[in-house]
Amino acid sequence: MSLLTPVQQGGWAQGAAPPSSPPRMDLAQRAAGIELGATEYTVVGAVMVIALAALAFGYVLIREVLAAGQGTAKMQDIAKAVQEGASAYLNRQFRTLAIFAVIVFLLLFALPGEPAERIGRSIFFLFGAAFSAAIGYLGMWLSTRANVRVAAASRESGAAREKAMRVAFRTGGVVGMTTVGLGLFGAALVVLVYAGGAPRVLEGFGFGAALLAMFMRVGGGIFTKAADVGADLVGKVEHNIPEDDPRNAATIADNVGDNVGDCAGMAADLFESYAVTLVASLILGTAAFGLHGLLFPLIVPAIGVLTAVIGVYITHARSGESALTAINRSFYISAGISAVLCAVAAMLYLPSTFAGLTGVSEEIRGTAGSPALIALVAVVIGILLAVVILKLTGYFTATENRPVRDVGQSSRTGAATVILSGLSVGFESAVYTALVIGVAVFAAFALSGSLAVSLFAIALAGCGLLTTVGVIVAMDTFGPVADNAQGIAEMSEEDEDESAKILTELDAVGNTTKAITKGIAIATAVLAATALFGSYTDAITAALADVAGSLRPTEYFVYAPDVLVGVVIGAAVVFLFAGLAINAVSRAAGAVVYEVRRQFRDSPGIMDGTTRPEYGRVVDICTRDSLRELATPGLLAVLAPIAVGFGLGVGPLAGYLAGAIATGTLMAIFLANSGGAWDNSKKLVEDGYHGGKGSEAHSATVIGDTVGDPFKDTAGPAINPLLKVMNLVSVLIAPAVVFMTVGDAVPSPVRYGIALLAVLVIVAAIVVSKRRSTAIDESSATDGEDDKVVNGAP
Template identity: 45%
Template sequence: MAVENMFWIGLVGAAIALIFAFTRARMIMTYSEGTDLMKEIAAAVRAGANAYLRRQYRGVAKFFVVMIIILAVLAFLGLVSPFVPFAFTTGGIYSGLAGFIGMKIATSSNARTAHAAHESLNRGLRVAFSSGAVMGFTVVGLGMLDVSIWFHILKYAFHADAATIGSTMVMFGMGASSMALFARVGGGIFTKAADVGADLVGKVEAGIPEDDPRNPAVIADNVGDNVGDVAGMGADLYESYVGSILASFALGVSAGYGWNGLFLPMAMAVVGIIASLIGTFFIRTGETTDQKNLLGALRKGTYIAAGLSAIAAFPLTYFIMDGNMGIFAAIVSGLVAGVLIGYFTEYFTSDTYKPTQELAETSKTGPATVIIGGISLGMKSTAIPIIVIGAAILVSYYAAGGGANASHGLYGIGIAAVGMLSTLGITLATDAYGPVADNAGGIAEMSGLGEEVRNRTDALDSLGNTTAATGKGFAIGSAALTALALLVSYVDIVRTKDAALLNISLTNPPVLIGLFIGAMTVFLFAALTMSAVGRAAQTIVVEVRRQFREIVGLMEGKAKPDYETCVDLCTRGAQKEMVAPSLLAIIVPVVTGVILGVNGVIGLLAGATVTGFVMAVFMANAGGAWDNAKKYIEGGHLGGKGSDCHKAAVVGDTVGDPFKDTSGPSLNILIKLISTVSIVFSMLVISFHIF
């Protein structure tokens, strides 16, 4: 059978992933939620998360309507493909749906994880990880479904050839990226406003434990874990996954590989789904709460999945690419880079290793040195991911034949990104597991479960902090490769339409100015999201203080706090504050292109990709280390909970919250959305620019 008639395999891969996600979800629902109080708390978290997402989707729908009209006008004028407005819509719907399904199962799994941890640590891990697996396999299943359906529409309904499909579908990522940015930024602002507000007044001022039911912001904090770290992360990695495949489609056509160049990334994605599915069955642990053992349990599954993908890539590449095994080396370089970035992120953020332990030691001299130490650790942690990504780019480019033909080498970079993301099903599962474990700890505390249960949920929560940091490192690394592939696609589009416009020499003023604008955009975006968390958190601080002051008997545990007001304040604050940073990613590349032309846009993409990658690694790792330094002290080191060291570490963790859960993880979406917006509006910029 000719390769061009085998793309149905994408639909098979989608079906495998979605069926597995469905069976995991059904299995989770067979577990008990525990006591009536546990069920009541879980229901309150579910209600808050659903209310937030309903309001967010209503707001985002207005933006999508405006963008669809703009894209329809551009399509009418012949400045974008007529398919783009429709693909923009489906991408946004699938991206939002991926996050929504993940959040629904996460909010149904938190009490079940706490109750399972009452029975054994391994049982608690299995329930929480199964919830993460639903998220992971829903994302890859919907991603493959979206790509496959559009491929078949273009090929069989409109009889498009490989070149047309590759150059058209690379424009389809804008809808998914837009939805992902709104979900990530809005959810990140919500979760960190609640977390910071709860910590500052509850732990620092009132001296009550984390997740204490007397704290009015505690339900909002648990809601935030789901809307930010589950729904936001799902939408985020959905667009990374789809973006890498679409960029490889365009680069495969540009390299002259035809249908084979398009089929390989799809086949690799399907193989990755199967390998990830197998890897999930190897994740289990004993009853020791030692972080090294727990990390080893999760690492075993991800390493097995990566190994199986690498093994399967060999015959796939050999037969699809006619024995061009340099492309196999490019795929493996992406897989290895993903594993290495995950490992070194873990090294810098887990309290099992020296960096975070040494950061905890700085708490002896107060919060100032904790903050200085965390910033230093985050900056230091950027070196290895940069070297790893640089090595992956070199290996994939030259192994794929870049020395003789640049287009072949660039396809190698694109397929390396697909290789890195091929095992996303299990990688995202280990990430999305974290918020469920965090919620389980909160429910255990609020419902008064025994000390042994809280120790188990604390161990799972601490593991979740590390896996979340690892997942963010993985997402950022894949974003760098995907954004680079999209940058190359943009250059190819311009070269095809009007090669005379290209002058990407560093001495060309528009390129230089574009580089500066790209770097500035990253800092401006980070500033907007950080200040948004600060402003939203201030409203929570004021409200929590008011309730502590005015509700008689609250601190004595004789009265219940008003949880709903804090949830509503976080929701309204997040919806208001997410608009400016989200629009920045769409407005900047269009305005830059209209003023500076295509060369200015190329500079912008390069500046944003490089600066955004480094900044995202710095913020994610610094925030993760601050969080786990606090957990390390709470584990009985340096005086334990309530000590001066603990109070200093809480301040560091509070600073780190928006670093690791709002600004940092949003940056990888920013650099890809800027790239996809630039590609979609490329014809407008080619047709009209001042310089």
């Protein structure tokens, strides 16, 4: 069995020894020779216009959201404190990451390649990073202004529930339209400027988006869950007060965290999924479909922009209907419209035979089958995958279904059984979801006998899933906005009975929509990573041609010991990454717990409402701890592939990617769904089941929820960009790895020196991280008083 099999038209047949020099022109050379004609320029121009229209529609939605009422003065004061804390955190995070971005920019420029290609790749790395940061910041900025408007809408007379839901969902619609608009515009701009050279330049664009998204997911995830866990443990469990009680010093930090983690982090995550899937599609499309393959992956998400507009506008709950039912209905309708329009586009734009393609090898031109039909089916597979993931994830995480009800039932016997039942839900759901994703990948792969076409079909399935991203982002942002709205209403002590009921329902729905979007984001990550795996093999083929070298058969067989070692290392890195993220939350949450306890102990007036808590101190702790934890997982993601590639070689690096993709898929789903089940089982008990709030069952589910918080909102989601960062790093370094491991130009000591340096940096970062003990004492919890980001409080 061959694990590393380059695209057939530029490499060697599966299972056979590679020749000393590939007999045909490689993909990069053919792609660089592709030129756009008048028709192609028109198509790209139309795609760019649609992308700009998405941004314009997002602006219209912003004005609609901001036009809603903001409630009482006290509600506005609380919202302002959340706004200040979130802005201060992200501003500091971006200053930290700017230094890292400049370093990577210079390293990308130093990689092998034509000067124009290196310059473009480095510049568009900054574009991808800047777009990812901008979308994350917009998600935070608008959500911190929409939350108070949703709370105010829930108190209005006449259709309050519908108004609150509309404001929350259209807030997500703004972020969704910006995500698809900037992603599509960036990819189309590169194609417009570089034509056939676009795929290599887009590697930088995707890498920038993925790297920033990973940092924002990790940093925001640590912030939000440190505050959430600390607030729950001290407030709910120790003092038996509500989740968003203003007497709890961690409440403002908790609400800030919802925005910097769930809104900013997830928006950046889905943007990089969008960008990286487009990158993989364009790279593989030029090999499989030539000029048509360079443009069709832009047409499909352009259709998704149109259907996203429809999905956002038609979302409203009918009288007596669940908000989740209304949101799901809009998703299904938009997905169905996408499938029909993509089918029409495939039939109109793509030829019915491979002989009608331009810019492909003679081998591809002689392939049996219809490009139009293959593309149509592949896109529909991706859309259907999104629908199935929505149903499957909803089943395991929604309050009305048996898995969550079983977890809630287990609360009657204590926290231990809650944790055990939640783990069971996570493990079981990971199997089913991974199998569904696997079926989708295999079905797309089986559409053609040509490896190049099959890999492109997998990438097109990812593009099909992208047509739903606008609505997916709206669903995800809906969750934290509703959660924040409930917190603001409770903290202002103006949550009337009917208003509280509306916001509680929307919050529970938001928990489910967040879990669903995490499932779909994971599916997108797997499709993109699998497609990038194909891009890696192409990069190896091109590099082998340059050095006139070859690989021994044992270097690309999956049963070769060194390749298996790569598989094990790839799987281990995913475990290590998740462990570091969860441990970081544990440390930061410990500091929050001690700080909140200290305030209750030193200021007795807090409990009777005569003394205001020092909210800013908790925000400081979360900001400090989350930012100092960014380096270790980032270095691990970037340097681990470098260590494996230069230390072990081309085949083990392929095994490393395979192990990371397989393990990352299961781990991310397990973490997301177990955390979602624990969270909603808590909501179930708080709704009055099994003794309701204040009961022993409630305390048990709170413990389960605090365990699940870093699972579903820190480690699990961060695995998505991790997979794509590692794949993109491998694609970028592939020529250098071949040059140093196959060619004779560079002595082995240099190669091993690079690998050793990467390992030493990783080890040093982990050692420094581990020295920050999880057993935080009270003095460490109050360190950093001079490092303030928020001076006041509501």
